[in-house]
Amino acid sequence: IYIELHYIFASMWGHQIYTYFGILLLAFFLLIIATSFLTAALLYFQLVWEDHRWWWASYINGGMTGIFIYVYSFYYYFQRSGMNGVLQLSFYFGYMAIVSFAFFLMMGSAGFQFCLVCVKKIYSLPARGN
Secondary structure (H helix, E strand, O other): OOOHHHHHHHHHHHOOOOOHHHHHHHHOOOOOOOHHHHHHHHHHHHHHHOOOOOOHHHHHHHHHHHHHHHHHHHHHOOOOOOOOHHHHHHHHHHHHHHHHOOOOHHHHHHHHHHHHHOOOOOOOOOOOOO
16 A cells, blocks of 8 residues: 555655556555454454443544555655755645645545444444353
8 A cells, every 4th residue: 555655645746647547446445454453453442441431433544544545745855856946846735735634534434334333233232241
């Protein structure tokens, strides 16, 4: 996923042509699956600690992918791109904030929906006493 992110940034901001759309779609599905399963694992630990206020925590845990993309955009701007100037800086970080927020919403929703299905499945099963 990191390598695909590098190629996407290079094609968006470095004026290179991106031609691997099938691999990009596969990486996007893998990102959704990995985010969902990691959010469910974090939800499990939260439920084990008997913290049942999991709704927003699962959304934020899933949405942290968007925060990672925004942090990576800082690395790309200062280390990889040759951009300089106030206009390019504001344009770049403005658009990356919008894209990162969109990924925060997408991945947060995917993680939350998967966690909702998991919690419904867990609590629909009969309790087994020891």
